[in-house]
Every structure is written in structure tokens, then in C-alpha cells.
Amino acid sequence: MTTVWQGIALGACILGMTACGPLNEGDQGAGAVRQALNYLPLPGQEPAAEPAPFVVTRAMVDQLPGDVMVVEAYEGTSRALMVPAAINLNRVTWISEDEASITTENGIVIATRGFPRDLMAASVIESRRALAAGGGNAVRTHETLSDLDQISTEVLQCSINSAGTETIQIVELDVFTRRFEEQCQNENISFTNTYWLDGSGQIVRSRQAISPELGFLVLDRP
Amino acid sequence: MTAWHDSPATDFQDFQLRPLLLEAHKAGTKVTQMTLKYARTTSYAALLTVLAAPLSAEGPTYTSFGTTGLLEMPTAESADSGELAITSSYSDTAGYRTTLTFQLNDRISGSFRYGVFDIYGSLRADGTRGIATTYDRSFDIQYRLTNEGRYLPAVAVGLRDFLGTGRYSSEYIVGTKSIGSNLKVTAGLGWGRMGERNGVSNPLGGSFETRDEPDVFDEDAGVNTGGQLSVEQWFRGDIAPFGGIEYTATPNLTFKAEYSSIAYEPGQARPAVQVSSPLNFGVSYRPKPGVELGASYMYGNELGLRATFTINPNERPTFSGLDRAPAPIKTRTEAQRAAQSWNRGAQPAIREALAGLLEIEGIDLIGLDMTDRTARVRFENNRYRSETQAIGRVARMMTQVMPDAIETFVLEPQRNGLPMSAVSLPRTDFEDLENTVGSTAAIFDEIAIAPAGPDAPLDLAPVPSPKFEWGIGPYLDFVLFTPGEPISPDFGLAFDAEYQATRKLSFVGRTSISALGARDPLVDFRDSNDYVNVRTDQTYFGLDGGLQLDRLYVSYADRLAPEVYGRLTAGYLEKMYGGVSGEVLYAPVDRRWALGAELNYSKLRDQDMGFGFALYETRRNGDRVEVGDYDVVTGHLSGYYDIGEGYHAQLDVGRYLAGDYGATFSLDREFDNGWRVGGFLTLTDMPFSQFGEGSFDKGIRLTIPADYFIGSPTRRTVSTGLRSLTRDGGARLRVPGRLYNSLRDGQFNDLEDTSGRFWR
Structure with a gap:
């Protein structure tokens, strides 16, 4: 909230137009007033445009001590750097500064937290094996958190196929990759994940479906 | 405070660094806090706006009585289970009605209505009746007997105004069938107010032929005692047909026409609605999901307006919520898991560290009791609606600071100073199940619930801050x-x-x-x-x-x-x-x-x-x-x-x-x-x-x-x-x-x- 708004809020509090004091924090009435104020444009002030997604540079990546992952969400409108926070067997949980996390297993997303429709868990071992084998079929299980706070499970039939080679750029560096596509479907949902593997077989870029509401995440490993 | 996503973020590194700092402190070394330069991702509020792309409106439309149906008359359609609809309608002589309808499950809906409208007074010597405004409450209920089949219509039975003063008191059975994807045809039979126009004798005969509506105005007591169940008059008296069609021009725009069997015959305490035609016509427009606006030409003589707002608890606009990610579990190696004891002198430091970590989650640490293999934590959750989520978050934080030898976490959620229960969680299973398919069912198999333990020897922190x-x-x-x-x-x-x-x-x-x-x-x-x-x-x-x-x-x-x-x-x-x-x-x-x-x-x-x-x-x-x-x-x-x-x-x-x-x-x-x-x-x-x-x-x-x-x-x-x-x-x-x-x-x-x- 800008200083102007703070001033207005304080004034409104004194005038009794909105609520203040510790007991009123999070008060719906006050919250509604605040929300309404946010929608009212101040005279002579343009509504603030959504900041453009920030650009990741090689220097930023190099500055970080360990592994780094660049995550792009919502069709590229949002981008964040993530670093590993915990490793549980072969499952790595990456976190961003604004407190979202993604857990990967050998580069494939098995969980997210802090997104509007989180993937609570996934079993992806067959997909990973098919990728290593240069293609094949796999069964995936996705668990998401429902609107009613229950686990909702989708079992998907997937087929993984090679889509040739491609030289891609990851944070200013060219990388020669083999590209794979994984087509998954069941009676409710279908999606296609894409993976770019470097010479060592590591997934250096991927575009992976998380949930219908969240869509795809693009993960780069600079 | 409420965690708005545009508030200054609690530094995510906190939960990683605090234990690190704690251990370093114990080892006597100084840890410099690493600084990471990230840009914040787009605010989630903005993202939700992007995500909440308008879906096309679906489900049945509503009547001026605030129930699913045509204009005044019901159809056999049910709204989506759980849907709540608030309808306000107005027309000149029918007055104002505001109705709350709740679709209790797939088949049953209930409505509560408040109306302000004119009713007739008693018959004067000259044969006319006075008119007075009344404030009226009424309840409806509808039960859908059958689903629509390939050839057979959906069929529903309902009671309108069955628990009020009975101004609109009617019963009906109605069928609705879709023809193609754009047309729905409805026909039904009504009793009571819905049995007035061209009514015929009740084919059930006998005691069903007469509808003995009690005079709800108790002259002796001088009060109106409406509001009782009038079971003995249901489906009695004359019976009349009604029907109508609804045509969906575009997903957001539908046209309706109906033949109403409500005649609004004059009588004491009857609604004083002026009717010159049984035919009503209307249009219903849904500019966005959850909003339906209706306009109609009613009774052959007046304009009707209606607005319906719907919301369904089963469909959360914020999906699974915008909670910040929890701390990942800090796991132990096999060797660490084998530890049988720990340095008891560290308990005050552990307590302090845990209190700090729980504060990040908006949770107060109330008490801590530790033995060689068990740690019992009592806490009061001030942030999460779900106590289950708070338990999960506390357990994650415990993995950050608890000595390796601690194998059982006992979590005691407390509310308003009262400990509610004790949930025991095996730490090894908690670690192994993290982020695995089936982990929710598996962890609920592993946890045990018991009454909250005694206050002693919990090292209680009884005084809240601020007081x-x-x-x-x-x-x-x-x-x-x-x-x-x-x-x-x-x-x-x-x-x-x-x-x-x-x-x-x-x-x-x-x-x-x-x-x-x-x-x-x-x-x-x-x-x-x-x-x-x-x-x-x-x-x-x-x-x-x-x-x-x-x-x-x-x-x-x-x-x-x-x-x-x-x-x-x-x-x-x-x-x-x-x-x-x-x-x-x-x-x-x-x-x-x-x-x-x-x-x-x-x-x-x-x-x-x-x-x-x-x-x-x-x-x-x-x-x-x-x-x-x-x-x-x-x-x-x-x-x-x-x-x-x-x-x-x-x-x-x-x-x-x-x-x-x-x-x-x-x-x-x-x-x-x-x-x-x-x-x-x-x-x-x-x-x-x-x-x-x-x-x-x-x-x-x-x-x-x-x-x-x-x-x-x-x-x-x-x-x-x-x-x-x-x-x-x-x-x-x-x-x-x-x-x-x-x-x-x-x-x-x-x-x-x-x-x-x-x-x-």
C-alpha cells in the first residue's frame, strides 16, 4: 500500500469510515472498504501497470552458490528464480523468494506449493524411464487439492516420443538438446509435456502441465 | 495479521537459516546470511484475474419466486448441488420478493422468501375489497424424483409457501424435457394457487376434492398463526395444468414463455395481483457466471424485473487457496534415525527456535515437552482455517529443529486456551511420505488421536502477547x-x-x-x-x-x-x-x-x-x-x-x-x-x-x-x-x-x- 493510501486509510479510520486497531485487522468490513478503495483511481494517478516479468541474466545465476532453476508461469507473464531448499531421497524442493515451491524428481515436477491449484503429489517414475529409454509408454498419477480441500486423483496414460534435436538458449547460453514430447490423457484431462535433454541426459528445459487452473510451468536449468 | 500477498513477505530463508544459525551458534561459528536477489513474481491477485476467464453460464435459470424455473412457474430442473441463489424481483402489482434458494443436494432444494406486496382485505358491502400492503415470509421445497432420460422428462414435485401464512400456497408436479440442445419444454399440474386457472376436480376424489384452507387469522386470539405445516391441505382441491418453454439463443441469453395456472383470484388475504392474461414472456441474460438478469412481460399488463446472484460453495474462486508454500521437511539419514538420545541441555534453545519458526506460520507455541524419543508440542493456530493444515505445518517446522532421536511428534492444537486433542505422528513416515502419491491417506492411517495430554510437564507459555x-x-x-x-x-x-x-x-x-x-x-x-x-x-x-x-x-x-x-x-x-x-x-x-x-x-x-x-x-x-x-x-x-x-x-x-x-x-x-x-x-x-x-x-x-x-x-x-x-x-x-x-x-x-x- 502506498503512503497515499496509508494516509487515506488513517483518515478514514479517524472519520470512522473504515476500521483500525489490532482487533480489526483482517476485518471483512474494513477489507471490503480497502478493496473498494483500491479499485477507485486517484485523481491524476494512472493505475499502476503490472510489472513486466523480470529478466534473468547469467550474472544473477553465477552469483548464486548452488543450483538454480528459472521458473516461468502463466504463459510467461510471471518468472522467478528458485534454489533448492531441501532434498528428500531423489526429490528436490525448490523455493522462490515469494514463497512458492516446486518439487522435482530427476527434473520432472512431482509437487507444487503456493500456486492457485497445487499439484500435491505425482508419480512420474515411468515417464522418467521412458525418457531415458528414448521413448515409450508411461502411467502417471497426479494428485491436486480440490475446492473442498480433498485430494483429487487423476491417473493418466502417457506416450513419450522423440521430437528431434534443437539448440536452445538458456540464460544467454546455447545448449544442444534432444527434444521429447509426452502426450498424456484420461477421460477428464489431456496435455502434452515437452522436455529438452542435454548431452548427459539431464533435463535442462521442460514445459510441464501442473493443473488445469495453473496450466504449464516452464523450468530452465541454467 | 491476515497474510495478504502484497504485504511484505516473510523471508523464506528464515526457516532454513534459523536452524542453521542455531547449530552454528552451538558450534560457536558465525554464519553470514546469504542474500539472494530475486524479483517477485507477479502478484497472485493479478494472476487470478487472468485465470478467472469468464466461463459460459450454465445450469437452470430462475423464476421471479427465486426458484429454478420459468417466469412464475417451476420446472423440474435442479441447480448444481450446493448452489445458493439470491433473487430479487419486482413487478407493479406482484410487488417485491427476495428469495434465498439453496440446492441442498442433487435433488432437494429449499427456499426462504421475503415479500412486500399488496393483499386484498375483506369483502365490503358494495362487493369491492380493500387493498393493504403485507410483509410476508414463505418457504418452498422441491424434490426431483427422476433424472431426464433419453425419452422421459425429469420429474419433480414441490411445495411453494408451505410454512408461511400461505399467500402463495401451492403444490405441483412438473416434468421438463430438453429437445435438442437449445429448447426445454415443461408441463405440470398444480394445486392450491397453482390449481386455480381452469382447474378441474381432483381426480384422486374423496377427501382430496376439497382444499380446506384454515383461516390463519385466529379471531379469538387476535393474531395470525400462519407458519404451521398445513399437511392436511396438500395436493387437495382443484387441479390445473401449466407449462412453458425456454429457448437458449446463446449460452448467455435465453427466452422464456409460460402459461401460468395461478389466477390470483380475489379473496381475503390473497395477493392483489392484476392479471389479464395467463401468458407470461421473459428474457434472461447472464452477463457472467453467478449473475442472471431477467425482464418479463407479466400477466398481460406489467413489466417484471429480476436479478439472481448465485454462488456455489463447491466451487472456490481461489481454487486450492493462495497459502504460501510450507517449509520442506528436513529429513534424517538412517544413521541419524537410529539415535536414541539427545543433549537435553539444548531444550531451551530448541524451544526458542521452534517458537520462531511457528511464528512465521502465525502459530503460537504454547508448550513443549520432550523425552528421549518423543516431542509433545502444544500450539494455538491463529492463521489456518484447517487445523489439519496447521498440524502439518507445525510438524514440518519440528523437523527443522528437533534432535534426530525424536521419532514421535505429538501435536496438541489448542483453541481459546483449551487443548483439543493430541495427534501422534511418526516422524519417519512423515519424512518418507512427503510429496508421494497416496501420502494423504497414508499419513491419516499412521497418525493416532488421543485426548490432549496433561498440562504438566509442558513448559507452558500461558500469557498471550499482546495482552x-x-x-x-x-x-x-x-x-x-x-x-x-x-x-x-x-x-x-x-x-x-x-x-x-x-x-x-x-x-x-x-x-x-x-x-x-x-x-x-x-x-x-x-x-x-x-x-x-x-x-x-x-x-x-x-x-x-x-x-x-x-x-x-x-x-x-x-x-x-x-x-x-x-x-x-x-x-x-x-x-x-x-x-x-x-x-x-x-x-x-x-x-x-x-x-x-x-x-x-x-x-x-x-x-x-x-x-x-x-x-x-x-x-x-x-x-x-x-x-x-x-x-x-x-x-x-x-x-x-x-x-x-x-x-x-x-x-x-x-x-x-x-x-x-x-x-x-x-x-x-x-x-x-x-x-x-x-x-x-x-x-x-x-x-x-x-x-x-x-x-x-x-x-x-x-x-x-x-x-x-x-x-x-x-x-x-x-x-x-x-x-x-x-x-x-x-x-x-x-x-x-x-x-x-x-x-x-x-x-x-x-x-x-x-x-x-x-x-x-
């Missing part, structure tokens, strides 16, 4: 559905203060001053029954325009035995009463039920809402005269039962404020995401004729969790109750802080309701 809190804010109050006035608003400024001496003992006060100043009573209403006006006098309260004392009380709650809790509250408990209230609740942690008992002594406060107590009476000239005091002992035995499948029942038996004895039955439809939609009714030994209009106390109630809308976790809810009419029979003291609704959160089946949030 004193205050607030100043505007208030908006409505007195709804008093006999003479549908709604009377009041607004002004309120001052709140709360002092928590300990977590179990608190002093609460609220005063307010109305912006409306001194004012006259809204209605000149005199209740002529033999009972004290224990609630009907509410419209005389707080009219002086000065500072009024809304409440000022001291509250003490404690655990009396492992699963038995007690509460004592004394002072100015509510707007109309002061007194002392005691309650005992037995809530076994592994059962679906609880039992409670409450005993209150209360005294009617002075209507000036100061410190005094007084009973007033209204004289014939309208003056209010103090005539003494009124005090009463009330009390109830209460049974609470979680039926399952989202239904919850409550039965209270005891004595009410007017000295009447009876019982209140409540049934709520509860959604696992915190929504509750319910109804209640109270029957007491106060005769219907003494109760007055409505015959007995009944109403609906609604609780909406705030996180449903805002997405970020919060324990706040918005609750509202609507009585069809506030009267003196079956009235209960409004005691703040009744025990069950907060303590049931710790019962195992309630923890299971939000099982999906354990790992979030």
Missing part, C-alpha cells in the same frame, strides 16, 4: 423481519477492547454510538401475549443516541477432565441481557458427537443500554414505562452429531428466555471447505396463539469462511442468521464463546474433513 488489543471501526447492523418492518438499518462507530489476562481468562468490551442519533421506535408494535417481550422489545433498545454498552464481560474457560471443558461468562453478555452463563462440554476426540449443558441466569437490561437493568411496557399512547425487572434462569442440554456426508445435527432441550420449555432442532449442510448452510426450528410449550405470527421460531443460518474469497489463509468467517420473524417464544440468550463450534475442530472426524490440506 491488550483494541479496535475502532464502523458498524452496520440490521434488525430484520420485525413484525412491522422488513429491515431497519443502524450504523455508527464501535469501540472494541479485549484484555487477555491469561489464555483462559479474558475481559471483553464493546461500546458503540449510532450515527443516526436519538430516534423513535421504528414500529408501534405491541405484543399482546401473556409473556414478557423478551425479544420483541429489541426494537426499543439503543435508541437514545448516546454511547451504548454493547457488551462487557469476563470469560473463563478451562479443561475440567481430559475431554471435558468448562466455560464461565459473566457481565453484560449481549445487547438485551446481562448475567452469568456456565457451560460444560464433553467432546470425545475419536467420536462424531459431543454433549453439552448450559445454565444461565440473565436479567433484562435497560433499553438505554447503559449499566442498568429494567423491564418496560408500552402504554396505549405509545409511551414506554418502566415496570420493574425481569430475570430468568435458562438452560439447555445439547447434543451435537456429525452425521457424515456433510450433514450435522444439533438438538437443544431446555428452558428459554420467556420461561417457556422446549427444544431446538438444527440441521446444517457443511462443506469441507468451511461453508455451512443450515436451518433450525424451536418448539416450546408457548401456544402458537401466544407466540403470534409465525407460530414458532424458525430460521436459516449461513457461515462463510473468509479464505473462500480471499484465498490467503485466515480463520475468519462471516456468519449470519435469518429468522423468519423474531418473537418471544423459543428465544435463547446470546452467549459469546459457546464451546462446541471451536472445540470440534480437534475431533478426528473434523480433522479428516480437510485431510487434503495436511500436506499443504
Whole structure:
């Protein structure tokens, strides 16, 4: 909230137009007033445009001590750097500064937290094996958190196929990759994940479906 | 504070670094905090706007009576299960109607309606009738018998206005069939008001041929005793056909035409609607999901307008919520898991570190007790609606700081100073199951629930901080559905203060001053029954325009035995009463039920809402005269039962404020995401004729969790109750802080309701 708004809020509090004091924090009435104020444009002030997604540079990546992952969400409108926070067997949980996390297993997303429709868990071992084998079929299980706070499970039939080679750029560096596509479907949902593997077989870029509401995440490993 | 995503973020590195710092501190080394330069991702609020792309509107449209159907007449369609619809409609002679309809499950819907419209008076000597405005409440219910098949229509049976004064009282059976994807055809048969136009004798014959509508105006008692179930008139009397079509031009635009069997024949207390044609025509436009606007040409002579707003608790606009990611679990190696003991001297440091970590989650650490292999943590969660989620978060934080030898986490959620239960969690399973498919069911198989352990030897932190809190804010109050006035608003400024001496003992006060100043009573209403006006006098309260004392009380709650809790509250408990209230609740942690008992002594406060107590009476000239005091002992035995499948029942038996004895039955439809939609009714030994209009106390109630809308976790809810009419029979003291609704959160089946949030 800008200083102007703070001033207005304080004034409104004194005038009794909105609520203040510790007991009123999070008060719906006050919250509604605040929300309404946010929608009212101040005279002579343009509504603030959504900041453009920030650009990741090689220097930023190099500055970080360990592994780094660049995550792009919502069709590229949002981008964040993530670093590993915990490793549980072969499952790595990456976190961003604004407190979202993604857990990967050998580069494939098995969980997210802090997104509007989180993937609570996934079993992806067959997909990973098919990728290593240069293609094949796999069964995936996705668990998401429902609107009613229950686990909702989708079992998907997937087929993984090679889509040739491609030289891609990851944070200013060219990388020669083999590209794979994984087509998954069941009676409710279908999606296609894409993976770019470097010479060592590591997934250096991927575009992976998380949930219908969240869509795809693009993960780069600079 | 509520965690808005645009508030300064708690540094995510905290939970990583604190244990690091702790260990480093122990080892005597200095750790420099690494700084990471990231840009924040786009705010989630903005993302949601992007995500909430308009879906095409679907589901049945609504009538001017606020039920699914055509214009006035019903169809056999059901809204999506759980849908709540508020409809306001108006036309010149049919007046205003506002209706709340709830689709209880796939087949049953119920409606509560409030109407302001004209009715006919008694027949004059010259053959004409006078016309007067009435305020009318009515209830509907519809049950869909069959689904639509390939050839057969969906069929539903329903009752309109079956529990009110019967102005619209009708029963119907109706079928609706889709023809192609754009056309729906409806035909039905109606009884009562719906059986008037071209009605024929009831083919069932015999006693079904006559509809003996009781005269709801009891001349002897001089009161209207509508509001009773009029079972003996259902599906009796003449029967008439009705029907109509609905054409969907675009997903957002539909056209409707109907032949109505409601003739609005003149008669005493019948709606004075001018009708010159049985045909009604209308258009319904849904500009976005949840909004339906209707316009119609009604009765061959007037324009009708309608707006319907729908919301479905099953569809959360914030999806799974916008909680920040939890701390990942810090795992142990096999060797670490084998440790059998730890350095006990570190416990104070562990406690301090854990308290810091839980603070990030908005959770207060209350107590910690550690043995060689077990750590018992008592905490009070101030942020998460789901206690299950809070348990998951506390356990994650425990992995960060607990010595390797600790294999069992015992988590004791506490609310308002009362420990609710003890959940034991095996740490190895917790580590192994993280982020694996099936982990939710698996962890619920592993955890064990027991009554919360003893306070000793928990190293308790009894004093909350801050102890004193205050607030100043505007208030908006409505007195709804008093006999003479549908709604009377009041607004002004309120001052709140709360002092928590300990977590179990608190002093609460609220005063307010109305912006409306001194004012006259809204209605000149005199209740002529033999009972004290224990609630009907509410419209005389707080009219002086000065500072009024809304409440000022001291509250003490404690655990009396492992699963038995007690509460004592004394002072100015509510707007109309002061007194002392005691309650005992037995809530076994592994059962679906609880039992409670409450005993209150209360005294009617002075209507000036100061410190005094007084009973007033209204004289014939309208003056209010103090005539003494009124005090009463009330009390109830209460049974609470979680039926399952989202239904919850409550039965209270005891004595009410007017000295009447009876019982209140409540049934709520509860959604696992915190929504509750319910109804209640109270029957007491106060005769219907003494109760007055409505015959007995009944109403609906609604609780909406705030996180449903805002997405970020919060324990706040918005609750509202609507009585069809506030009267003196079956009235209960409004005691703040009744025990069950907060303590049931710790019962195992309630923890299971939000099982999906354990790992979030």
C-alpha cells in the first residue's frame, strides 16, 4: 500500500469510515472498504501497470552458490528464480523468494506449493524411464487439492516420443538438446509435456502441465 | 495479521537459516546470511484475474419466486448441488420478493422468501375489497424424483409457501424435457394457487376434492398463526395444468414463455395481483457466471424485473487457496534415525527456535515437552482455517529443529486456551511420505488421536502477547423481519477492547454510538401475549443516541477432565441481557458427537443500554414505562452429531428466555471447505396463539469462511442468521464463546474433513 493510501486509510479510520486497531485487522468490513478503495483511481494517478516479468541474466545465476532453476508461469507473464531448499531421497524442493515451491524428481515436477491449484503429489517414475529409454509408454498419477480441500486423483496414460534435436538458449547460453514430447490423457484431462535433454541426459528445459487452473510451468536449468 | 500477498513477505530463508544459525551458534561459528536477489513474481491477485476467464453460464435459470424455473412457474430442473441463489424481483402489482434458494443436494432444494406486496382485505358491502400492503415470509421445497432420460422428462414435485401464512400456497408436479440442445419444454399440474386457472376436480376424489384452507387469522386470539405445516391441505382441491418453454439463443441469453395456472383470484388475504392474461414472456441474460438478469412481460399488463446472484460453495474462486508454500521437511539419514538420545541441555534453545519458526506460520507455541524419543508440542493456530493444515505445518517446522532421536511428534492444537486433542505422528513416515502419491491417506492411517495430554510437564507459555488489543471501526447492523418492518438499518462507530489476562481468562468490551442519533421506535408494535417481550422489545433498545454498552464481560474457560471443558461468562453478555452463563462440554476426540449443558441466569437490561437493568411496557399512547425487572434462569442440554456426508445435527432441550420449555432442532449442510448452510426450528410449550405470527421460531443460518474469497489463509468467517420473524417464544440468550463450534475442530472426524490440506 502506498503512503497515499496509508494516509487515506488513517483518515478514514479517524472519520470512522473504515476500521483500525489490532482487533480489526483482517476485518471483512474494513477489507471490503480497502478493496473498494483500491479499485477507485486517484485523481491524476494512472493505475499502476503490472510489472513486466523480470529478466534473468547469467550474472544473477553465477552469483548464486548452488543450483538454480528459472521458473516461468502463466504463459510467461510471471518468472522467478528458485534454489533448492531441501532434498528428500531423489526429490528436490525448490523455493522462490515469494514463497512458492516446486518439487522435482530427476527434473520432472512431482509437487507444487503456493500456486492457485497445487499439484500435491505425482508419480512420474515411468515417464522418467521412458525418457531415458528414448521413448515409450508411461502411467502417471497426479494428485491436486480440490475446492473442498480433498485430494483429487487423476491417473493418466502417457506416450513419450522423440521430437528431434534443437539448440536452445538458456540464460544467454546455447545448449544442444534432444527434444521429447509426452502426450498424456484420461477421460477428464489431456496435455502434452515437452522436455529438452542435454548431452548427459539431464533435463535442462521442460514445459510441464501442473493443473488445469495453473496450466504449464516452464523450468530452465541454467 | 491476515497474510495478504502484497504485504511484505516473510523471508523464506528464515526457516532454513534459523536452524542453521542455531547449530552454528552451538558450534560457536558465525554464519553470514546469504542474500539472494530475486524479483517477485507477479502478484497472485493479478494472476487470478487472468485465470478467472469468464466461463459460459450454465445450469437452470430462475423464476421471479427465486426458484429454478420459468417466469412464475417451476420446472423440474435442479441447480448444481450446493448452489445458493439470491433473487430479487419486482413487478407493479406482484410487488417485491427476495428469495434465498439453496440446492441442498442433487435433488432437494429449499427456499426462504421475503415479500412486500399488496393483499386484498375483506369483502365490503358494495362487493369491492380493500387493498393493504403485507410483509410476508414463505418457504418452498422441491424434490426431483427422476433424472431426464433419453425419452422421459425429469420429474419433480414441490411445495411453494408451505410454512408461511400461505399467500402463495401451492403444490405441483412438473416434468421438463430438453429437445435438442437449445429448447426445454415443461408441463405440470398444480394445486392450491397453482390449481386455480381452469382447474378441474381432483381426480384422486374423496377427501382430496376439497382444499380446506384454515383461516390463519385466529379471531379469538387476535393474531395470525400462519407458519404451521398445513399437511392436511396438500395436493387437495382443484387441479390445473401449466407449462412453458425456454429457448437458449446463446449460452448467455435465453427466452422464456409460460402459461401460468395461478389466477390470483380475489379473496381475503390473497395477493392483489392484476392479471389479464395467463401468458407470461421473459428474457434472461447472464452477463457472467453467478449473475442472471431477467425482464418479463407479466400477466398481460406489467413489466417484471429480476436479478439472481448465485454462488456455489463447491466451487472456490481461489481454487486450492493462495497459502504460501510450507517449509520442506528436513529429513534424517538412517544413521541419524537410529539415535536414541539427545543433549537435553539444548531444550531451551530448541524451544526458542521452534517458537520462531511457528511464528512465521502465525502459530503460537504454547508448550513443549520432550523425552528421549518423543516431542509433545502444544500450539494455538491463529492463521489456518484447517487445523489439519496447521498440524502439518507445525510438524514440518519440528523437523527443522528437533534432535534426530525424536521419532514421535505429538501435536496438541489448542483453541481459546483449551487443548483439543493430541495427534501422534511418526516422524519417519512423515519424512518418507512427503510429496508421494497416496501420502494423504497414508499419513491419516499412521497418525493416532488421543485426548490432549496433561498440562504438566509442558513448559507452558500461558500469557498471550499482546495482552491488550483494541479496535475502532464502523458498524452496520440490521434488525430484520420485525413484525412491522422488513429491515431497519443502524450504523455508527464501535469501540472494541479485549484484555487477555491469561489464555483462559479474558475481559471483553464493546461500546458503540449510532450515527443516526436519538430516534423513535421504528414500529408501534405491541405484543399482546401473556409473556414478557423478551425479544420483541429489541426494537426499543439503543435508541437514545448516546454511547451504548454493547457488551462487557469476563470469560473463563478451562479443561475440567481430559475431554471435558468448562466455560464461565459473566457481565453484560449481549445487547438485551446481562448475567452469568456456565457451560460444560464433553467432546470425545475419536467420536462424531459431543454433549453439552448450559445454565444461565440473565436479567433484562435497560433499553438505554447503559449499566442498568429494567423491564418496560408500552402504554396505549405509545409511551414506554418502566415496570420493574425481569430475570430468568435458562438452560439447555445439547447434543451435537456429525452425521457424515456433510450433514450435522444439533438438538437443544431446555428452558428459554420467556420461561417457556422446549427444544431446538438444527440441521446444517457443511462443506469441507468451511461453508455451512443450515436451518433450525424451536418448539416450546408457548401456544402458537401466544407466540403470534409465525407460530414458532424458525430460521436459516449461513457461515462463510473468509479464505473462500480471499484465498490467503485466515480463520475468519462471516456468519449470519435469518429468522423468519423474531418473537418471544423459543428465544435463547446470546452467549459469546459457546464451546462446541471451536472445540470440534480437534475431533478426528473434523480433522479428516480437510485431510487434503495436511500436506499443504
